[in-house]
Amino acid sequence: MHKILNITEKTNVVIHSLAFIAAHPELDSVSVKLIAKELVVSESYLAKVLQPVVKQGLLDSSRGAKGGYRLKKNPKKIMLMDLLLLLEGKFPESICLFDRPRCSIDSCPFRRLSEKVKETVRKELEGFTVADVAENFKEMLADKKQ
Numbered sequence: 520m521h522k523i524l525n526i527t528e529k530t531n532v533v534i535h536s537l538a539f540i541a542a543h544p545e546l547d548s549v550s551v552k553l554i555a556k557e558l559v560v561s562e563s564y565l566a567k568v569l570q571p572v573v574k575q576g577l578l579d580s581s582r583g584a585k586g587g588y589r590l591k592k593n594p595k596k597i598m599l600m601d602l603l604l605l606l607e608g609k610f611p612e613s614i615c616l617f618d619r620p621r622c623s624i625d626s627c628p629f630r631r632l633s634e635k636v637k638e639t640v641r642k643e644l645e646g647f648t649v650a651d652v653a654e655n656f657k658e659m660l661a662d663k664k665q
Contacts (some may be wrong), residue, residue, distance in 0.1 A: 524640065529568045530606040532560055534599065534652065536569060537577070541594035541653035542660065548579075548587035575605060594650035603644065610641060 535558050540549045555562045569588065572578045579591045590597075603610065614624055616633050624630065 526603070527607065530603060532558060532565065532568050533572055533606055534602055534649070536565065536588070537572070537590065537594070537597065537602070537649045538652035538656050540578075540588055540590055541649050542656035546587075546589075548581060548585070548589040550587040554588070571606065572602075590649075594653055595648050597649040598645065599647045599649070599652070600641070600644040602649075 536554050539554055539557055543549050551562045551565055555565045558565070569578060569580070573580050573588075577590065577592050577597060578588050580586070580588050600610075614620070614633075615627070616629055616636060620627075622628070627633065
């Protein structure tokens with residue numbers, strides 16, 4: 520299985536960025552440079568994809584030497600499903616569980632399984648927050664320091 524959801528690179532970067540920012544509560548703001556370096560994206564691309572999130576009031580951005588981003592909302596209150604809907608416009612799902620479908624959706628022997636997987640993923644995303652993803656970042660950062 521290649522991927523279960525068809526999530527765009529933009530959404531991927533935004534979710535990782537918000538989680539990375541949430542993983543650094545000790546910083547007043549997290550610089551574009553630091554986030555871009557961690558996510559291996561250009562600073563200009565990062566600034567561009569974060570604009571809609573700033574406009575929605577989830578992030579605050581500031582310019583200058585001490586500029587960067589900070590969350591305006593508690594990361595425990597930012598649901599991944601809400602972010603997906605904000606950025607993708609709809610729930611980004613794949614029709615088939617497999618990278619290369621071998622049958623049509625009408626005659627698929629995996630249709631029931633595929634529907635169950637999609638429903639499970641949807642339910643999990645509705646209960647998963649940016650804070651949950653941030654915990655994973657904190658663990659990764661701690662491992663890097665060791």
